[in-house]
Amino acid sequence: MLIEAGHYALVLALAVCIVQTIVPVWGARRDDAALMEMGAACALASFACVAFSFVALSHAYLVSDFSIRNVVENSHSQKPLIYKLTGVWGNHEGSMLLWVLVLTVFAALVALSRRSLPARLRANALGVQGAIAVAFLLFVLVTSNPFSRLSPAPFEGRDLNPILQDPGLAIHPPLLYIGYVGLSIAFAFALAALIEGRIDAVWARAVRPWTLAAWAFLTLGISMGSYWAYYELGWGGFWFWDPVENASLMPWLAATALLHSVVVMERREALKVWTIFLAILAFSLSLVGTFLVRSGVLTSVHAFATDPGRGAFILGILTVFIGGGLALFAWRAPLLRQGGLFAPISREGALVVNNLLFSTACGTVLIGTLYPLALEAAIGAKISVGPPFFNLTVGAIALPLLLLLPFGQQLAWKRGDALGAAQRLMAAFALAIVAVLATFAFARGGPVLAPIGVGIGAFVAIGAVVEISGRAFGRGVPLRVALSRALGLPRSAWGTAAAHFGVGVTVLGLAAAAWGTETLVVMKPGDRASVGPYVATLERVVPRSLANYREDVGVFALTRADGTSAGTLDASKRLYLTRNMPTTEAGIRTVGLSQIYVSLGEAEPGGIGVRLYYKPFVLLIWIGSLFMAAGGFWAMTDRRFRVGAPVRAAVPQREARA
Amino acid sequence: MIRALRAALLAALLAWPASVFAVQPDEVLPDPALETRARSLSAELRCLVCQNQSIDDSDAPLARDLRLLVRERLKAGDTDAAVRGFVVARYGEFVLLRPPFGAHTLLLWLAPALLGAAGLFGVWRLARRRAEPSAEDAVLTPQERAELAAAGAETSDRG
Numbered sequence: 160m161l162i163e164a165g166h167y168a169l170v171l172a173l174a175v176c177i178v179q180t181i182v183p184v185w186g187a188r189r190d191d192a193a194l195m196e197m198g199a200a201c202a203l204a205s206f207a208c209v210a211f212s213f214v215a216l217s218h219a220y221l222v223s224d225f226s227i228r229n230v231v232e233n234s235h236s237q238k239p240l241i242y243k244l245t246g247v248w249g250n251h252e253g254s255m256l257l258w259v260l261v262l263t264v265f266a267a268l269v270a271l272s273r274r275s276l277p278a279r280l281r282a283n284a285l286g287v288q289g290a291i292a293v294a295f296l297l298f299v300l301v302t303s304n305p306f307s308r309l310s311p312a313p314f315e316g317r318d319l320n321p322i323l324q325d326p327g328l329a330i331h332p333p334l335l336y337i338g339y340v341g342l343s344i345a346f347a348f349a350l351a352a353l354i355e356g357r358i359d360a361v362w363a364r365a366v367r368p369w370t371l372a373a374w375a376f377l378t379l380g381i382s383m384g385s386y387w388a389y390y391e392l393g394w395g396g397f398w399f400w401d402p403v404e405n406a407s408l409m410p411w412l413a414a415t416a417l418l419h420s421v422v423v424m425e426r427r428e429a430l431k432v433w434t435i436f437l438a439i440l441a442f443s444l445s446l447v448g449t450f451l452v453r454s455g456v457l458t459s460v461h462a463f464a465t466d467p468g469r470g471a472f473i474l475g476i477l478t479v480f481i482g483g484g485l486a487l488f489a490w491r492a493p494l495l496r497q498g499g500l501f502a503p504i505s506r507e508g509a510l511v512v513n514n515l516l517f518s519t520a521c522g523t524v525l526i527g528t529l530y531p532l533a534l535e536a537a538i539g540a541k542i543s544v545g546p547p548f549f550n551l552t553v554g555a556i557a558l559p560l561l562l563l564l565p566f567g568q569q570l571a572w573k574r575g576d577a578l579g580a581a582q583r584l585m586a587a588f589a590l591a592i593v594a595v596l597a598t599f600a601f602a603r604g605g606p607v608l609a610p611i612g613v614g615i616g617a618f619v620a621i622g623a624v625v626e627i628s629g630r631a632f633g634r635g636v637p638l639r640v641a642l643s644r645a646l647g648l649p650r651s652a653w654g655t656a657a658a659h660f661g662v663g664v665t666v667l668g669l670a671a672a673a674w675g676t677e678t679l680v681v682m683k684p685g686d687r688a689s690v691g692p693y694v695a696t697l698e699r700v701v702p703r704s705l706a707n708y709r710e711d712v713g714v715f716a717l718t719r720a721d722g723t724s725a726g727t728l729d730a731s732k733r734l735y736l737t738r739n740m741p742t743t744e745a746g747i748r749t750v751g752l753s754q755i756y757v758s759l760g761e762a763e764p765g766g767i768g769v770r771l772y773y774k775p776f777v778l779l780i781w782i783g784s785l786f787m788a789a790g791g792f793w794a795m796t797d798r799r800f801r802v803g804a805p806v807r808a809a810v811p812q813r814e815a816r817a
Numbered sequence: 818m819i820r821a822l823r824a825a826l827l828a829a830l831l832a833w834p835a836s837v838f839a840v841q842p843d844e845v846l847p848d849p850a851l852e853t854r855a856r857s858l859s860a861e862l863r864c865l866v867c868q869n870q871s872i873d874d875s876d877a878p879l880a881r882d883l884r885l886l887v888r889e890r891l892k893a894g895d896t897d898a899a900v901r902g903f904v905v906a907r908y909g910e911f912v913l914l915r916p917p918f919g920a921h922t923l924l925l926w927l928a929p930a931l932l933g934a935a936g937l938f939g940v941w942r943l944a945r946r947r948a949e950p951s952a953e954d955a956v957l958t959p960q961e962r963a964e965l966a967a968a969g970a971e972t973s974d975r976g
Contacts, residue, residue, distance in 0.1 A: 361964060394874055396874070399870075401868075401869050402869070503944070511940060515933065515936040515940065516933075518932070519932045519933045522928065522929075522932040523928050523929045523932060526924075526925060526932075527925065527928070530922075530924075530925045534921060534922075538921065540910070540921055541909060541911040542911060542913070542916045542921070542922065543863050543911055543912070543913060543914050543916065544914075544916055544925065545863065545869070545871070545914025545915065546860075546871075546914060547861050547914055547915035548914075548915055548916060548925075552928075555929065556929060556933075679840060679842055680842060681842045760841070761841070763841075763842060763843070768842055
């Protein structure tokens with residue numbers, strides 16, 4: 160009964176969203192406040208409907224209601240409770256429902272932010288959001304109904320794909336979806352601006368916190384997905400340039416560019432048309448990502464539940480929204496007036512370079528991902544575009560970006576002083592050189608380029624510190640004053656510095672990967688193998704049987720070179736019984752920021768195959784991304800985004816170098 | 818058709834998570850220099866029955882055959898290029914994860930440069946057009962003008 164109610168709620172949400180698409184936009188045209196306000200009411204109502212429907216499906220999973228096809232195919236009564244819940248979105252239908260839920264959550268939030276948004280912008284944006292919701296609700300109802308029944312109901316479910324039975328599933332997809340779908344707000348705002356035919360700093364200020372939120376969630380989603388792959392897939396890689404990874408990277412690159420161009424628009428009213436274009440592009444790439452994952456046009460490790468029919472439907476949605484968005488852009492963008500002037504050497508100039516490089520990277524990833532498809536369609540030749548291509552090209556674009564980042568931050572708006580910026584960065588540069596030399600002196604092995612990577616990472620990270628310290632400390636300023644000055648800097652300044660610091664930290668982690676080691680041996684209990692500066696001893700192999708799998712656990716004792724213990728770790732090989740599917744659970748021991756990573760292989764004559772990795776400072780890669788996301792969230796709470804109508808500050812602000 | 822596709826996907830899915838243990842200890846060559854070359858070669862060769870994996874990462878039997886083949890050729894004294902050529906002759910260019918530079922991949926390899934150049938050209942055109950004085954001025958209502966002025970006053974002294 161609850162299931163039918165959930166299904167009905169979804170249909171109701173569709174009806175409400177159709178109203179939401181039409182009425183507020185019409186109201187904005189006629190300048191009718193009551194009609195515009197309908198948008199907010201509809202957004203809240205459709206959120207309530209979709210939330211109810213999501214709860215209904217979750218309930219079916221929790222009680223293992225095997226009369227529902229979706230539950231049968233993806234759940235099992237003996238599965239741990241947490242995986243019953245996360246299993247709701249561990250499949251195509253459920254994850255689409257989550258997608259729609261996040262979409263309506265965002266629309267509801269827009270509906271609630273009456274104070275900080277101009278009425279017509281809000282009404283038009285809600286209309287666009289409504290249209291997106293209509294398309295995806297139709298998609299769910301027509302092609303991917305999670306509520307369809309099965310008769311007769313089987314006694315047991317087919318269990319969730321074992322790879323997905325992991326806390327990672329609780330974290331990675333929701334974060335990623337919030338990021339993907341959050342970009343729809345920027346898209347809706349861009350279209351709303353085009354419908355109105357005008358755009359200004361107020362628009363930029365309204366769209367910035369939403370973009371920041373979406374970007375920060377996307378950053379977290381991608382990085383958590385990468386860590387999940389790292390520990391789950393068992394060979395210690397964290398980024399594979401898989402098409403689906405690329406599909407999440409492209410919106411991230413576009414969103415990062417958007418984040419920076421919106422700043423220019425807010426401050427200087429420049430780059431308007433470009434910013435609108437990026438806002439359309441970022442969400443379009445999210446849709447492309449959805450299409451690539453679910454249509455099966457590209458082979459990928461993520462391609463669960465693919466179906467050509469669904470692919471065609473999503474392709475239709477894609478065409479309507481991307482085509483419609485770009486058509487509207489081509490038609491209305493010439494109406495938008497261009498803004499302020501600036502010199503090439505200025506903060507704006509630096510941000511233009513940032514946008515140039517980010518969009519080039521984004522375009523390169525897009526072309527690299529789709530090129531094999533296009534080539535095969537065009538001349539029938541089959542080629543592969545893999546990690547070597549992306550590492551080379553994206554690396555070449557990232558290099559100038561990283562080197563220029565600290566300089567850009569030191570330039571003033573309108574007209575910057577390149578020499579002055581370089582002087583202020585002397586300390587950072589010197590420290591980076593020291594880091595390179597120290598690495599050369601102390602590190603053994605590894606490619607020659609790796610110490611340079613360390614230097615670049617250090618330069619970016621220290622440059623971010625200089626960003627703050629340079630604004631707080633000055634010649635002859637007492638420490639106390641400087642500290643209170645630093646604390647008084649706006650949150651957006653701190654957020655920016657934190658995010659840039661995170662970029663440096665991630666680069667350090669990537670560079671350190673060069674000194675990782677890999678050992679491949681056959682071991683039997685009592686055998687020892689060296690792993691980096693440690694020695695691992697296989698103590699015993701224990702078979703174990705749990706609810707829905709059985710496993711062989713290898714228990715390893717780790718000792719340092721001087722013989723002292725560094726703890727133990729368990730690596731296991733599991734067999735999930737329902738699907739008869741083996742998985743490897745890597746044993747990971749974290750020592751400081753480094754990790755020892757062990758995975759078990761096949762039983763060999765004379766023991767078991769064991770792969771041992773030493774991964775120095777590997778955690779920096781993800782810690783850096785946490786800094787980036789935290790910076791995004793912190794900047795989002797900046798005072799000028801929180802207050803609605805801007806008011807003059809009561810206390811005169813101290814002068815700070817912009 | 819759909820059923821066959823499903824079955825193929827299922828098979829692929831099943832092949833994937835199992836592929837967690839690639840190079841087996843018995844494959845490793847005694848000569849470390851040769852082994853290093855073998856590893857870096859296999860990292861750039863695609864496992865043909867997997868989803869987007871190099872033969873170095875894959876556990877599929879075909880990947881193992883290919884790894885052994887690469888090592889055999891290396892032992893026979895082939896250069897890296899010769900080994901690559903040998904594998905391509907057997908399996909086609911699809912096997913190379915680094916697409917070769919040629920007429921059919923020209924656009925791919927030049928994509929970053931072309932995109933960057935297009936962007937630069939756009940910026941240059943914009944800067945030129947901007948340099949000419951514009952008669953247009955933003956049309957704002959008085960209320961928006963006040964809002965903007967206030968926003969400017971609030972934010973202009975911040976970084």
